[in-house]
Amino acid sequence: MVRDKPFDRQTLESALEELGRRAHAEGKTIEIAVYGGSALMLTYDWRLATKDVDAVFEADRQTVRRLAQGIAEENGWDPDWLNDGVKGFLSAADDSPGSKRLFRTFPSEQEPGLRVMIANPAYQVQ
Secondary structure (H helix, E strand, C coil), X not given: CCCCCCEEHHHHHHHHHHHHHHHHHCCCCEEEEEEHHHHHXXXXXXXXXXXXXXXXXXXXXXXXXXXHHXXXXXXXXXXXXXXXXXXXXXXXXXXXXXXXXXXXXXXXXXXXXXXXXXXXXXXXXX
């Protein structure tokens, strides 16, 4: 069964929390940069829901995909609920220092497993 309802903020934060918990349990701290509707929903609360999470994860890509797949299977979600398809649409400025900032560390700063980055407001208007 594939999730047919969009993620609201609480569901998205719970999914990121679980991703961080699983990475931490494996002794890893993975980093993703979140874009699009998910970033707006997390940071500005302008959006009530999103169908998926557009993100970029360069380091430890296999771990991110494997952990996200496990979460999808357990929740009946689309296997691509966390996907990196947005990377083809990013500006060259995305690699600039200061283009992103830390949104939050999951499950916590004391037990990091997932660091979620988002674009700084100046980058978002480019």
